[in-house]
Each structure stands twice: as C-alpha cells, then as structure tokens.
Amino acid sequence: MRTQVAIIGSGPAGLLLGQLLHKAGIDSVILERRSRDYVLSRIRAGVLEDGTVSLLDAVGASARLHAEGLPHDGFELLFGGRRHRIDLQRLTGRRVTIYGQTELTRDLMDLRAASGATTIFEAEDVALHDFDGGKPHVTFSKGGTAQRLDCDFIAGCDGYHGVSRASVPADAMQLFERTYPFGWLGILADVPPVSHELVYAGDDSGFALCSMRSPSRSRYYVQCGLDEDVANWSDERFWDELRRRLDPATAEALVTGPSIEKSIAPLRSFVAEPMRFGRLFLAGDAAHIVPPTGAKGLNLAASDVHYLSQALIEYFNERSQAGIDAYSARALARVWKAERFSWWLTSLMHHFPQDNPFIRRIQRAELDYLVSSDHAMAALAENYVGLPY
Template sequence: MRTKVAIIGAGPSGLLLGQLLHTFGVDNIILERQTPDYVLGRIRAGLLEEGTVSLLDQVGAGARLHQEGLVHHGVELAFGGARHRIDMHAATGKTVTIYGQTEVTLDLMNARKAAGLTSVYSASDVKPHDFDTDHPRVTYVKDGVSHEIACDFIAGCDGFHGVSRASVPASAITSYERVYPFGWLGILSETPPVSPELIYNNHERGFALCTMRSSHRSRYYVQCPLDDHVDQWSDDRFWDELKRRLDQKAADELVTGPSIEKSIAPLRSFVAEPMRFGRMFLAGDASHIVPPTGAKGLNLAASDVHYLSQALREYYDEKSSAGLDGYSARALARVWKAVRFSWWMTSMLHKFPDEGEFAARIQIAELDYLVSSKAASTSLSENYVGLPF
C-alpha cells in the first residue's frame, strides 16, 4: 500500500488529522492497534475550546456536538466554604462546550467512514521505519499477515505509551516531566449535575471537581493518594468524601447514584521536544501530557493537528516545506503555555502532602486575588477558553 500520510493512532487527534487532510485532498491511512469499541470505551475529558469546535465543524463532524453539547460561559471557584463565579465570556467573548471525548471520537469515526477513508483497526506490531530518509514506511500485522505502507510522512498520534515517540533515538529527543504526588479518583453517574457550570473546589481535605457530560450525566472527581486503589472506594465512600469537600449548598443539592465508571488517574506534566523527526511528526499525547485541571489535553491535540494539517496542505498545494519546518516550534510555543496554565491551576487547587499551612494560605490568597481582580480573572479566562491557534 501507498499513501501520502500514514497516521498512527485512531484517537481524536489521529482521526481529526485524517479528516482535515481529506478536506485538503491529502490521502491518508490510519492505523490503530485497538478495536473501535476499545477506543470508544476510553473515558476521557469533555471540555472543548472554541478552536476545537471550529475544527470539528470544518470537517463536518460538529452537528451532534451543537445539538447535545452544553455551552458554558463561566466557571466557579470554591474555597473557604463559598463559591465565586468567573464570567469567562464577559472577559474574553468566548465560551467552552461540554461534550465528551468519547462522543468526539465517535463523530470523527462516523465522518471518516462516511467519506470512505481507510482505517485499519486491530493492527498489531505497528512500527515506523526510515523516517530520517525521504522514503518513510510503516509496517504492521493484521490477522497474522504482515503489511507495509509506503508514505511521504508519518504522523504519530498514538498517545503517551505509543510506538511513535518510542521509535525516536533517545539522543534526538529531550523530555521534561513533573509527576504530581496525588491522583484524581473520578466517578461517572447517571445523575443531574449539581451546578450548571463546573465547580473547582480548594479544600483542606483535598481538591474536588464537579463537572458533567450532559444535563443528566455527571462526572465528579476527588483528589486521592497515588497508592489508593479503586476497590477501596465504594460509591458511598466517594459521595461522602465529595460532600465533605463541597460548599454547603452544593453538598445539600448533590444528587447521588450508582457509578457507571470509576477510575483513578495519576497527574503529570510532560513535554517531549522536538515534535518533528525527519519525516515523522508527533501530535497530542505522543508529545505532551498535562494534568486535567486546566482541561487542555484534547484541545492541545487539536491545535497540534491544526498546525500539522496546514503545514501538510502547504507542502502539497504550494510546494513549500516552511510550515513543516516550523511545525515543532509553533506547536511547542502553545503547548508550553498550556503546560504552565495547567501546572498553575493544579498548584493552586490541590493539597500537596509535603507542604504545610504556609502553602495552604498562599493558595487562599491566590484564589482571593483571582476572584477580586479583573486583571487576574481575565488572565485565567483567556487561558481557560483557549489561547489563539
């Protein structure tokens, strides 16, 4: 087989890149080691910046999002037993949309299928080769048969644990990482959200987040030790702990119910530089991870894909490699700003086990400044709704 761009990974970044390239007339094939059902079974983020929504619209995958997504104009910060609303729309003119990553992935899968584009699922032993030459290729095994795809470029959209970044010589890549000393215990329940907008809670017992997937499905998180296990947390224990960390009004109005899904996710900040290696490009989690506090993971993947698709369009339509040559620096400039914002939000809202009362008082002072200063709340809003692509 031959194609112009071989995309490794059929998560939202790989699927969105494939659709964008298709709209530009650039042939592509997607390889995914898992089944479609497995990919759709991943429970992930659900907050989209306007830029991400615009890209989904551009590839014809935004109709259901606009029907079912929840548009939010602000967020609430809770500390000291009280809630304070940040009006992001008033500060920036922008909004965010709550729409699950699973739904984004399904919409992109359906768009790709409708366009008759090639996606190979359950592809094992996927490996990129010769990306430091003018003739890169990708090999894989499907149903016990070996296959090879010759291509012009390879896009590594296969996540933090994927083969793309792992195939780069260690001497050619530099990694930066901060692992946080706690995780998020998350629960999904078929219950109405406790508030129409997200509530970020700073509490002496630890951070908590109240969010949602729809008007009838809620997603809640509580900070927990890294060595905790899901089996230690019954539904009753989770709801009791969440209520302890909420303001009284939210605790009184919280509707509880059986969990649909429950998991513990560690938090880390990670960036691998550069994002280009010859004719292979990394995008999304393959190159960077941010803690979910700032809701930037999926949105960063979308901006990477925007830059990369534009660069590839320019290469084929205008015979210019300028966009490809500048891709890594351009993407990383936005990545590091999002890494900074996510680190700041995490540092301000969580209880750190090795820090004492001084740090806790600094957090409260920071939060109080945020909700009382127009300049500070505008800065938060600009980053939260998403910096320009």
C-alpha cells in the same frame, strides 16, 4: 499499499488530522492497534475550547456537538465555603463546550467511514521505518498477514504509550516531566449535575471537581493519594468524601446514585522536544501530557493537528517546506503555555504532601486576589477558553 500520510492512532488527534487532510484532497491511512469498540469504550474529558469546535466545524463533524453539547459561559471556584463565578463570556467574549471525548471520537469515526477514507483497526506489530530518510514506511500485520504502507510522511497520534515516540532514538529528543504526588479518583454516574457549570473546589478538605457529560450524566473527582486502591472506595464512601469538600448548600443539592465507572488517574506534566524528526511528526499525547485541571489535553491535540495539517497542505499544494520546518516550534510555543497554565491551576487548587501552613495561606491569598481582580480573572479566563492558534 501507499498513501501520502500514514497516521498512527485513531483517537481524536489522528481522526481530526485525517479529516482536515481529506478536505484538502490529501490521502491518508490510519493505523490503530485496538478495535473500534475498544477505542470508543475509553472515557475521557470533554471540555472543548472554541478553537477545537471551529476545527470540528471545518471538517463537518460538529452537528451532534451543537445539538447535544453544553455551552458554558463560565465556571466556579469554591473555597472558604463560598463559590465564586469566573464569567468567561464577560471576560473574554468566548465560551467552552462540554461534549464527551467518546462522542467526539464517534462522530469523527463515522465521518471518516462515510468519506471512504481507510482506517485499519487491530493493526499489530506496527513499526516505523526510514522517517529520517527519503522513503518512510510503516510495517504491520493484520490477521496474521504482514503488510507494508509506504508514505510521504508519518503522523504519530498514538498517545503517550504508543510506538511513534518510542521509535525516535533517545538522544534525538529531550524529555521534560513532572509527576504529582496525588491522583484524581473519579466516578461517572447517571445523576443530574450539582451545578449547570463546572465547580472547582479547593479548600482544607482537599480538591474536588464537579463536572458533567450531559444534563443527566455527571462526572465527579476528588484528590486522592497515589497509594489508594479504587476497590476500597465504595460509592457511599466517595459521595461522603465529595460532600465533605463542598460548601453546605452544594453538598445538600448533590444528587447521588450508583457509579457506572470508577477509576484513579495519576497527574503528570510531560513534554517531548522536538515534535518533528525528519518525516515523522508527533501530535497530542504522543508529545505531551498535562494534568486535567486546566482541561487542555484534547484541546492541545487539536491545536497540534491544526498546525500539522496546515504544514502538510502547504507542502502538497505548494511544495513548500516552510510549514513543516516550523511545525515543532509553533506547536511547542502553545504547548508550553498550556503546560504552565495547567501546572499553575493544579498548584493553586490542590494540597501537596510537603505543604506547610504558610503555603496553605499563600494559596488562599492567591485565590482571594484572583476573584477580587478583573485583571487576574481575565488572565485565568483567557487561558481557560484557550489561547489563539
């Protein structure tokens, strides 16, 4: 089997890259080690920057997003018992859109299937070969039969635990990482959101986030210790803890109900440099992780794919290496800005075990300054809606 670009991973990054290449007449094959149903069962965040929406528009995968997604012109910070709105539209002229990653993935999968492009699910024992040479190829097995996929380039879009980054010699990359001493305990419930926009709460009781997936499905989080066991958190205990971290009016308005999913996610910042190794490129979580506070994970994957698709289209159409040679530096420049923003917002809104009263006062002073200065709010809003590609 042969293709121009072998894409490892059928998450949003791999699927979006495949469609951008398909629109340009470039052939690709996606290899996914899980089943289609498994991929679509994963529940992830869904705050989309305008740039991500524009890419989905470009490949024709946004009809349902525009029909069912929730455009948000702002969000709120809650501290000191009061909610303070950050008006994204006024400050930047832009907005974000709430649309679940599972639904986005489904749309891209359906579009790829309709286009006739090849996706191989349940590809086992995937291995990457000769990506530092002139004849890259991927071996895998399907249904017990060994197969080989020859290609011009390999795009590693298979996440933090995937085979792509693991295939690179350790001495060929530099890893940067920070792990946070807490996690987010989150639940999904079929109840109306407590607010029509996201509410980030950071006060003496600890961090909480009020989010949503639709007008009738809500996603809520509370900061918790890494030693917590989700089995010890009944729905009743979660709702009580969430109310404790909200202002009285918001807590009173909260509608509760049985959870349909409950989990604890640790928080991590991670970057692998570079993002290109010969004819292998890393994109999305294969190359970087951000804490979810800034809603940047999926959006960074989209910007990586934007840069990578441009580079590959330039190569195949013009036989120019310029975009390929610049890919890693271009992608990482935006990655590190998003890492900084996610780290800053996480540090501002959460309690760290080592914090003393002085640090808590500094956090409060920064929040007070933030909501009293248009310049400070504009910087926050500019980063939240997404820096330009």
